[in-house]
Amino acid sequence: MEVKVLFFASMRDRAGLREAKLELPQSASVKDLKLKLVKQFPGLQEAMSSILVAVNREFAFDDLLIPDGAEIAVFPPVSGG
Amino acid sequence: MSDLSHPTFYSITTEAIDLNELIERISLPTSGAACFFTGMVRGITTRDEARTTSFLEYEAYQPMAEQKMRQVADEIRLRWPSVQGIAIIQRIGRLDPGTPTVLIACSAAHRDTGVFEAARYGIDRLKEIVPVWKREVSPDGQEWIEGSYIPGHQD
Numbered sequence: 026m027e028v029k030v031l032f033f034a035s036m037r038d039r040a041g042l043r044e045a046k047l048e049l050p051q052s053a054s055v056k057d058l059k060l061k062l063v064k065q066f067p068g069l070q071e072a073m074s075s076i077l078v079a080v081n082r083e084f085a086f087d088d089l090l091i092p093d094g095a096e097i098a099v100f101p102p103v104s105g106g
Numbered sequence: 107m108s109d110l111s112h113p114t115f116y117s118i119t120t121e122a123i124d125l126n127e128l129i130e131r132i133s134l135p136t137s138g139a140a141c142f143f144t145g146m147v148r149g150i151t152t153r154d155e156a157r158t159t160s161f162l163e164y165e166a167y168q169p170m171a172e173q174k175m176r177q178v179a180d181e182i183r184l185r186w187p188s189v190q191g192i193a194i195i196q197r198i199g200r201l202d203p204g205t206p207t208v209l210i211a212c213s214a215a216h217r218d219t220g221v222f223e224a225a226r227y228g229i230d231r232l233k234e235i236v237p238v239w240k241r242e243v244s245p246d247g248q249e250w251i252e253g254s255y256i257p258g259h260q261d
Contacts, residue, residue, distance in 0.1 A: 034239035082170040102253035105238025
């Protein structure tokens with residue numbers, strides 16, 4: 026299945042782009058996604074422990090299964106205000 | 107966006123934050139108090155790591171940020187049912203020292219019904235779960251500022 030991945034703030038700098046289409050196996054989990062991301066974008070490797078993932082605009086955790094066509098966002102801990 | 111007795115406004119904007127407009131928007135005929143919290147760009151930091159800031163550059167994951175602002179407003183209403191109006195605004199883009207960057211405002215009939223605590227809760231939660239980031243530019247260079255809060259299933 027194909028998903029859209031958006032990168033924000035320092036994770037965008039690390040990945041080197043704002044947006045990517047990623048091919049994932051059916052019923053891939055957020056953990057699978059993270060492994061695929063660091064393989065494809067090695068710049069993310071050293072920030073792995075602080076990567077936050079949102080799936081369809083909600084925080085998502087390692088065991089969540091990603092639905093087909095999901096909008097995924099990858100970003101560091103937030104710093105608004 | 108909200109029912110008439112509980113006006114709720116939230117937005118990510120590149121425009122200046124207009125306090126007078128917001129006070130009108132969150133006031134009811136029965137309102138007698140509003141607590142506004144606003145944060146601005148600090149040009150000179152003396153606490154912790156002392157430094158000078160030239161400007162901050164903010165960005166947001168806008169659709170999720172507005173959804174999370176809505177969630178913060180809902181959480182405020184659960185905890186302080188006496189709160190009448192709520193406004194949550196985050197400005198993004200390049201913001202210079204002295205510029206208001208964020209605003210949380212809560213109105214109620216009286217000041218002793220939790221509006222101070224509600225606004226405090228609102229800014230604290232915004233800094234935990236609303237996907238907005240800032241990059242600090244100083245005379246020495248620039249760096250992303252990263253928060254420390256790791257969201258959990260309740261967020």
